[in-house]
Amino acid sequence: MDFLLSINWIALFALSIVSLLFVLLHLLSKKTNRTITTLIALVFGAIVGIVFASENNSYLVWVGLIGDIYVNVITALAAPIIIVSIISSFVSLKSKQAVRSIGTRSVFWLLASAAGAIVLSLAAGSVFGLWEKSTVFDGIASVSDSTVEAYGDLKQSFDETLLGLFPSNIISDIANNNIVAIIIIAAAIALAYIGVSSSEGEEKVVSFKNLVETTKKIIFKILKVIIDFTPYAVLCLIASSAAAIFSDIDTILQLLLLVGIIYAVAFFHAYIFNGVLIKFAAKLNPVKFFKKIFSAQATAFTTQSSIGTLPVTIDALENKVGVSEEVANFTAPLGTTIGMPGCTCVWPVLLVMFFVNATGLDWGVSNYILLAVVTLVLSLGSAGVPGIAIVSSVAVFSALDLPIAAVVLLIPINTISDMARTLNNATCAAVSAAIVARKEGQLDDSVFNQEEENKTWQTKQKQVQQ
Amino acid sequence: MADKTKTSTAIKFTIILLILAVVFLVLSIVSANLSVSRTVNAIDTIGTVEFSNDSKGKIDLALKYYGELDTNLSLQSKVTNADELTAAKFEYVRLAIKNAYLADKNGGDEATIKEYIELARKSFDEYCSTGKCKNVSNYDDLTSLESKYSDGGADASQNTGSPEPAEEIELC
Missing domain, CATH: 1.20.930 (Transcription Elongation Factor S-II; Chain A)
Structure with a gap:
């Protein structure tokens, strides 16, 4: 009897139901394209999450594990992809000027998008008046000193943030997915290659180029296989998130308006603000563009990891939007560190405005300008991993001399908000890449105008096998 | 021919999963009921309380079983x-x-x-x-x-x- 009672049978029941849904998704994938399959997976996942909502997600422990494995595997590919892609593409540019131009434009558009998110968040916070009678912070004194101290340790000063962007140890930078450092390392290798190649002749270094090209082919082959699993992972991840949200629904209901506004601002920025940029700066059809990057958005929404989404974003940019390899592999990764409007702009600005209004602090225009400047500066460097929004908000609260305990009280809505925020981050990175590609004359309109995925997965797999 | 084999494998796989789902569901119900009856029996075993290790052991075991009851299914309320x-x-x-x-x-x-x-x-x-x-x-x-x-x-x-x-x- 003890054996029977020691096993979580409901978790196994949930796993078998999800496996059945996998079969259904597999059958659907033969008849529909990946976008539709991913959308259906989202719906299936939400239903599973609501049905199996439980304390500590105990019923979805195995289902969640499948999703986590996907996130880990795809995150593991991020650094190798960036390194080989940047070296490979910059080597083929054969010009330091082109590298500089792509770099400057990328930083400009990513920061422009972040600035837009800050303005939108300030406007939304003002329009809605953000909870002047909220009692959420009544318990602020009950947050223990040790908790506040632990969160306080998360914050970094601006000079520390800047220093952290540069490589200090190649191995640890790669291991920690320190994206800007990885980009710098890869770009330095590529520039050195160009230098040696032009001074001593390409034959001296061509074997290195061949090695990079071969490695790239292998890594992208692995990536292709992993990306095919996206809908299944989406189902598991969304089920896990939905269950976590529904098991703590009372806390979320208390802050429903805040969650609603975070979603509204994140989605408005992702689709309307970026839609305008895509239309006028990249000169592309926004609806078609968003349809083409949907797989990246769905991955971001469910994995809540900008770095984990990166391989999917790069794949969509290159193969569906028509962004050149050079720009896709430079701007999109940069967007997981610089900008990140959802996590480093929308979230901290709305939290600050919520706190200021709820506690009745007397803030003037100068305070809001300072908030905007501090947020923009901090958005210059942040890691694209789950939880970074907490670090950003702690840094903003600390810089504005507001109590960090207020951030702690709002953590219950972090997961549900993180889904929309990460979608916003991934969209912003993709949009910036498309604009940079257009400005650099590196956007292939014939790829963009191709009809979306007429071929089923089965046909594609046959092609891969051949 | 290959497609037919794949379809046949998919059907077999689906049937196995369906059977597993039913088995796990039944086992979930059985184990939930068993965990309640195990707790009830453990409480009955306590009997007359004495200040002894034996009595304490019985109370602790009953408390352990009671604590392990699935709160999501409100099983604790079923312990009579x-x-x-x-x-x-x-x-x-x-x-x-x-x-x-x-x-x-x-x-x-x-x-x-x-x-x-x-x-x-x-x-x-x-x-x-x-x-x-x-x-x-x-x-x-x-x-x-x-x-x-x-x-x-x-x-x-x-x-x-x-x-x-x-x-x-x-x-x-």
């Missing part, structure tokens, strides 16, 4: 004799306090009395959550003994090892 478990806990604490009280009354060795007092306090902290001390009829005896045997004799709570004794004493 849960009140007996609560009563057994309070009775054990009462006996522990009585033991210390009698040791003091009989004028035993001070170290032994202190040990009994500590044991009684430990039992109280383990079995009586904050504010439940009213259910232990001789709780005042424990606080008196703690005052009497504490260094300086002023504040009982300082030497008891209780996490929040001041709050609990107030509630009494």
Whole structure:
């Protein structure tokens, strides 16, 4: 009897139901394209999450594990992809000027998008008046000193943030997915290659180029296989998130308006603000563009990891939007560190405005300008991993001399908000890449105008096998 | 031919998954019911409470089973004799306090009395959550003994090892 009672049978029941849904998704994938399959997976996942909502997600422990494995595997590919892609593409540019131009434009558009998110968040916070009678912070004194101290340790000063962007140890930078450092390392290798190649002749270094090209082919082959699993992972991840949200629904209901506004601002920025940029700066059809990057958005929404989404974003940019390899592999990764409007702009600005209004602090225009400047500066460097929004908000609260305990009280809505925020981050990175590609004359309109995925997965797999 | 084989494999796979789902569902229901009956039986086994390791072991086992019941399915509410478990806990604490009280009354060795007092306090902290001390009829005896045997004799709570004794004493 003890054996029977020691096993979580409901978790196994949930796993078998999800496996059945996998079969259904597999059958659907033969008849529909990946976008539709991913959308259906989202719906299936939400239903599973609501049905199996439980304390500590105990019923979805195995289902969640499948999703986590996907996130880990795809995150593991991020650094190798960036390194080989940047070296490979910059080597083929054969010009330091082109590298500089792509770099400057990328930083400009990513920061422009972040600035837009800050303005939108300030406007939304003002329009809605953000909870002047909220009692959420009544318990602020009950947050223990040790908790506040632990969160306080998360914050970094601006000079520390800047220093952290540069490589200090190649191995640890790669291991920690320190994206800007990885980009710098890869770009330095590529520039050195160009230098040696032009001074001593390409034959001296061509074997290195061949090695990079071969490695790239292998890594992208692995990536292709992993990306095919996206809908299944989406189902598991969304089920896990939905269950976590529904098991703590009372806390979320208390802050429903805040969650609603975070979603509204994140989605408005992702689709309307970026839609305008895509239309006028990249000169592309926004609806078609968003349809083409949907797989990246769905991955971001469910994995809540900008770095984990990166391989999917790069794949969509290159193969569906028509962004050149050079720009896709430079701007999109940069967007997981610089900008990140959802996590480093929308979230901290709305939290600050919520706190200021709820506690009745007397803030003037100068305070809001300072908030905007501090947020923009901090958005210059942040890691694209789950939880970074907490670090950003702690840094903003600390810089504005507001109590960090207020951030702690709002953590219950972090997961549900993180889904929309990460979608916003991934969209912003993709949009910036498309604009940079257009400005650099590196956007292939014939790829963009191709009809979306007429071929089923089965046909594609046959092609891969051949 | 290859497509036919794939379809056939998919159907077989689906049937296996369906069977597994039904099996796991049945096992979920069975194990939920078993976990309730296991707890009920463990509580019944406690019987007459004594101040002994055997009695404590039975109470702890019943508490362990009770704690393991799935709260998502509200299984704890299905334990028909849960009140007996609560009563057994309070009775054990009462006996522990009585033991210390009698040791003091009989004028035993001070170290032994202190040990009994500590044991009684430990039992109280383990079995009586904050504010439940009213259910232990001789709780005042424990606080008196703690005052009497504490260094300086002023504040009982300082030497008891209780996490929040001041709050609990107030509630009494």
